[in-house]
Amino acid sequence: MGDDPREQLELVSKEAVDLEHIPVEEVFKQLGCNRNGLTTEAAEERLAIFGFNKLEEKQESKILKFLGFMWNPRSWLMESAAIMAIALANGGGRPPDWQDFVGIISLLVINSTISFIEENNAGNAAAAFMARLAPKIKVLRDGKWSEQEAATLVPGDIISIKLGDIIPADARLLEGDPLKIDQSALTGESLPVTKGPGDGVYSGSTCKQGEIEAVVIATGVHTFFGKAAHLVEPTNQAGHFQKVLTAIGNFCICSIALGMIIEIIVMYPIQHRPYRIGIDNLLVLLIGGIPIAMPTVLSVNMAIGSHRLSQQVGSTGHSGH
Numbered sequence: 001m002g003d004d005p006r007e008q009l010e011l012v013s014k015e016a017v018d019l020e021h022i023p024v025e026e027v028f029k030q031l032g033c034n035r036n037g038l039t040t041e042a043a044e045e046r047l048a049i050f051g052f053n054k055l056e057e058k059q060e061s062k063i064l065k066f067l068g069f070m071w072n073p074r075s076w077l078m079e080s081a082a083i084m085a086i087a088l089a090n091g092g093g094r095p096p097d098w099q100d101f102v103g104i105i106s107l108l109v110i111n112s113t114i115s116f117i118e119e120n121n122a123g124n125a126a127a128a129f130m131a132r133l134a135p136k137i138k139v140l141r142d143g144k145w146s147e148q149e150a151a152t153l154v155p156g157d158i159i160s161i162k163l164g165d166i167i168p169a170d171a172r173l174l175e176g177d178p179l180k181i182d183q184s185a186l187t188g189e190s191l192p193v194t195k196g197p198g199d200g201v202y203s204g205s206t207c208k209q210g211e212i213e214a215v216v217i218a219t220g221v222h223t224f225f226g227k228a229a230h231l232v233e234p235t236n237q238a239g240h241f242q243k244v245l246t247a248i249g250n251f252c253i254c255s256i257a258l259g260m261i262i263e264i265i266v267m268y269p270i271q272h273r274p275y276r277i278g279i280d281n282l283l284v285l286l287i288g289g290i291p292i293a294m295p296t297v298l299s300v301n302m303a304i305g306s307h308r309l310s311q312q313v314g315s316t317g318h319s320g321h
Contacts, residue, residue, distance in 0.1 A: 005032045009049050012155055019155075019217040020200045024172050027215060033156035035174065035215075037140030046154035053153040053169055053219035055226055065119075069112035074249050074290060077256065078108045081286045088279055100283060114300065137168045140213075155216050161201070162211040169203045169216045170223040176212030181205050186225060245298070249291060256289040 011017055012030065019027050028034055038046070069075070085100040139148040140158040150168035153159070161167060161179065173179070173195055180192040183205035192208045195201055201214065204225035220226055260282055267278040 006045075006049070008032060009046060009155075013050050013222070015222060019172070020170070024174065024198050024215070027172055027217060031156040031215070031217070033158075033215070035158060035213075036143060037158040038154070038156050039142050043141060043152070043154050043157065046156060047152065050154050050222070051220055052151045054151045055221060062120075066112060066116045069115045070108060073253055074294075075108060075112075077253060077286065077290045078104055081283060081290070082108075084279065084283055084286065094276060097280070097283070100287070104287065118300070137165070138162075153216055153219050155219060157216040159214055159216060160211070161207050161214055163207055163209060165207045167201050167203055167205050167207065170218035170225075171201050171214035171216050173197050173199050173201060174213045174215060177210045179207055179212055180209035182208050186228060241298075241302075245294065248294065252289055252291050256286060259285055259289070 008030065009032065012019065017030050019030060022030070033042075070079075082101050082104040085097040085104060087096070135150055136147050137150045137153065138145055138160040139153065140160075141148065145160065153169050157169075158174075159168070159171060161171075161173075167181075175197050178194050178196040179201070181195050181201055182192045183202055184190060186202055186204055197212070200217070202225055203218075203223040218224075263282060263285060264278070267273045267281065
């Protein structure tokens with residue numbers, strides 16, 4: 001252990017110390033605190049090191065997010081086809097191809113809407129996860145028990161957990177009656193588990209029975225709950241599934257482009273077909289070859305499959321009990 005208490009707390013904030021499995025007395029030593037709790041001054045110093053006990057939620061424009069589903073190579077092809085149908089499909093004594101234009105735009109909007117709803121539901125799961133954090137908790141500060149905002153909790157705080165409380169941070173239990181803890185939202189366990197002195201409890205779980213004091217060992221993004229919430233956050237990194245879709249889409253785009261070039265050469269310089277008939281043929285090739293619905297169809301199928309799998313796992317778990 002370092003001589004400088006702040007240096008030791010920095011190590012804790014970087015998760016270099018495993019406070020979940022070492023003896024409770026060693027936890028107090030590592031956190032530089034005791035069973036009498038922290039002073040307000042010490043808590044403020046730790047707040048500067050560990051940050052607030054909350055998970056930051058990224059706010060983004062729903063409109064821009066929706067429009068983003070119309071801004072990709074597959075959508076560009078559909079938009080090109082719509083422009084062709086309304087701007088280039090003139091002549092031959094016939095008006096612009098409004099039917100194709102409306103059909104293409106409708107298909108584009110429908111697919112974008114389904115994709116938006118699918119991703120928004122994933123975002124709602126993360127928001128629901130974060131909403132479980134308790135707003136207030138009973139804390140021992142300056143030698144007195146008081147109600148404090150859970151967001152101001154720091155490692156080393158002594159908190160009181162009783163029936164009905166949602167645990168606001170990861171903690172190790174001290175002396176007292178064993179608790180019944182419902183941590184199904186975090187671990188999937190269908191029945192409450194018994195936790196006694198020395199055991200660890202997770203932020204976001206609910207106390208179903210008992211009352212006990214505990215020392216906070218992790219807050220905010222460093223908690224088990226915080227790490228789980230981080231896993232369900234949207235990511236910009238393309239997964240294997242997305243890479244496969246992109247590869248298929250790029251192959252289709254290149255094939256369509258090559259096919260259209262060949263068709264233009266054959267229809268106009270070689271066969272001397274009328275302009276409007278040639279444009280109609282190009283539209284058929286362009287619209288028919290774009291896999292615009294492929295990502296949505298596959299995503300919906302995967303969502304339905306995962307939902308059925310979760311039902312099967314749930315029924316298996318209950319039958320096991």
